[in-house]
Amino acid sequence: xxxxxxxxxxxxxxxxxxxxxxxxxxxxxxxxxxxxxxxxxxxxxxxxxxxxxxxxxxxxxxxxxxxxxxxxxxxxxxxxxxxxxxxxxxxxxxxxxxxxxxxxxxxxxxxxxxxxxxxxxxxxxxxxxxxxxxxxxxxxxxxxxxxxxxxxxxxxxxxxxxxxxxxxxxxxxxxxxxxxxxxxxxxxxxxxxxxxxxxxxxxxxxxxxxxxxxxxxxxxxxxxxxx
Amino acid sequence: xxxxxxxxxxxxxxxxxxxxxxxxxxxxxxxxxxxxxxxxxxxxxxxxxxxxxxxxxxxxxxxxxxxxxxxxxxxxxxxxxxxxxxxxxxxxxxxxxxxxxxxxxxxxxxxxxxxxxxxxxxxxxxxxxxxxxxxxxxxxxxxxxxxxxxxxxxxxxxxxxxxxxxxxxxxxxxxxxxxxxxxxxxxxxxxxx
Numbered sequence: 367x368x369x370x371x372x373x374x375x376x377x378x379x380x381x382x383x384x385x386x387x388x389x390x391x392x393x394x395x396x397x398x399x400x401x402x403x404x405x406x407x408x409x410x411x412x413x414x415x416x417x418x419x420x421x422x423x424x425x426x427x428x429x430x431x432x433x434x435x436x437x438x439x440x441x442x443x444x445x446x447x448x449x450x451x452x453x454x455x456x457x458x459x460x461x462x463x464x465x466x467x468x469x470x471x472x473x474x475x476x477x478x479x480x481x482x483x484x485x486x487x488x489x490x491x492x493x494x495x496x497x498x499x500x501x502x503x504x505x506x507x508x509x510x511x512x513x514x515x516x517x518x519x520x521x522x523x524x525x526x527x528x529x530x531x532x533x534x535x536x537x538x539x540x541x542x543x544x545x546x547x548x549x550x551x552x553x554x555x556x557x558x559x560x561x562x563x564x565x566x567x568x569x570x571x572x573x574x575x576x577x578x579x580x581x582x583x584x585x586x587x588x589x590x591x592x593x
Numbered sequence: 594x595x596x597x598x599x600x601x602x603x604x605x606x607x608x609x610x611x612x613x614x615x616x617x618x619x620x621x622x623x624x625x626x627x628x629x630x631x632x633x634x635x636x637x638x639x640x641x642x643x644x645x646x647x648x649x650x651x652x653x654x655x656x657x658x659x660x661x662x663x664x665x666x667x668x669x670x671x672x673x674x675x676x677x678x679x680x681x682x683x684x685x686x687x688x689x690x691x692x693x694x695x696x697x698x699x700x701x702x703x704x705x706x707x708x709x710x711x712x713x714x715x716x717x718x719x720x721x722x723x724x725x726x727x728x729x730x731x732x733x734x735x736x737x738x739x740x741x742x743x744x745x746x747x748x749x750x751x752x753x754x755x756x757x758x759x760x761x762x763x764x765x766x767x768x769x770x771x772x773x774x775x776x777x778x779x780x781x782x783x784x785x786x
Contacts, residue, residue, distance in 0.1 A: 377760040381734060383741050412763040412770075416735035421713040425617035429631050433610070433638045437602055532660065534644050563646070 367391050372402050380410045503576045504583075509547075510570045511539035513589075516546060518565075539569055548581050555584040564589060594646045605645055609638070612655045615737055616662055622720060622732055623666055636669070637662040653743060660747040663729060719769035727762040734759055 372395050378384050379392045396403045515535035517528030530536075537559050538548045549555040554573075558564070568590040574583040595601040616637060620630035640661050641648075648657050720728055726748070733739045733747060745752045 377756055377763075378741070381741065381759070383756075408767055409760070409763045412766045413735050415716060415770075416731065416766075417738075419713055419716055420736055421717075422614070422618050422736075423621070425613045425634065426627070426631065429617065429634060430610075430613060432631075433613070433635055434606070436635065436639055437605060437610075437642050531647055532644070532664070534640075534647075560643075 367395055369395075369399060369402055372396075372399070373405055376402070376406055376409060380406070380413055503578055504574045505577075506573070507575050508570065508572045509541060509575070509582065510568065511541040511547065513537055513539045513564045513567050513569050514546070515565055516548060519546065535563070535565065537564065539571075546580065548579075550576075550581050550583045552584065554586060558584070558587055558589065567591065601645060605642055608648075608654045609641055609645070609658060612658050613638075615655065616658060618736065619659070619732055620662065620666075622717075622728065622736075623725070625721065633662065633666060633669075636665050640665065655737075656739060656743045656747055659733065659737070659739075660749070663747055667725075715770065716766075719766050722769050723762055723765055727758050727765065730755055730758040731762040731766070 372392055375384060375388065375392060379389060382389075384392065396406055514537070515530060516538040517526070517530050517536055519538075519540070520526035521528045536548075538546055540546055549559065549571075551559075558569075570588045570590070571582055571584050572586040574585075576583065595604065613634065616634050617630060620633040620637075621627065624630045624633060637658060641658055644661075648654060720731075723731065730744060730748060733744045734741075739747065741752050741755050744755050748755065
């Protein structure tokens, strides 16, 4: 091996990252070549300096205490858990109910509660996408959906490149019509979304629908057990 | 995964909390002040606990924690802490070449003697000159002893990049330590011999 080649791999040589045979070649070369050996000594000298002379301290004991306390408290947070109300997938709404809903929109009423308008059998969120596509952003409504991790959902269904393994899941939910919604970040959504894994659970949200962005501003929520 | 919260907490204490000293030292070197370092470590552990079910048992918990800390640092603290000004890597003069010009026969001894004289302070000072990415790689390798593969995993970049960053980081350190040695008079002392 010539000097250029040796210098290319001096760093991994110092860090014991070379294969045995290559390592041996480098070692032999260094024994014979002063220039390369100087280069080796320069770099390995720095490594030794850092390993031996960099001062290492213990973590302060109050830090240890604080962290232990945090761990103990963190796990104790609980999400409000209500027994399942109704499955969210139900047959389509009746015509009359749709008309009532539209009337509500036209009148500009501030809160439209799905559960007030529809009875158990007709509860459905399809209206959001099919009946009132012209809905203006920021309309208050109550919606029900199933919590998913948006990244995982897109990854599984559309091969999107999304890695939850370190950064954690980012939750949204899917309404019955297959629409995927995200949540704006506020105090309400934070308390839900920072909790343990809630994927697959049914969620009822009172809030404002920002249709064009597919975001929901959460004001209140109720989380149900697994279906 | 765990039968109870208590079980999760116990396992976390055993597996993860043991690395607190290492994490704290690294945090100190990154943030340059104990309060920020404590915050960084705390936030790291909080995240680690939340996502503990995503840690694969049997793999290096230390590396996993360092990765979380690195990302937390980048997201939160890097904006607060001013980056060292860009260093012109190409003009780093190897210490040894300079010595060779002045006194041919003594380069080996000089290197060792200089190394012995340096105090931790000067090393810390030199470390502050390194851009964050370089400093992190250097600390992970020379302070914590992670392998290239582990460092690549923590830093989320290819092994080749790790190699070149390490090489350059050490050269930059050498340049600054040489500068200090000149200022402190060590260099001239040895040349006079």
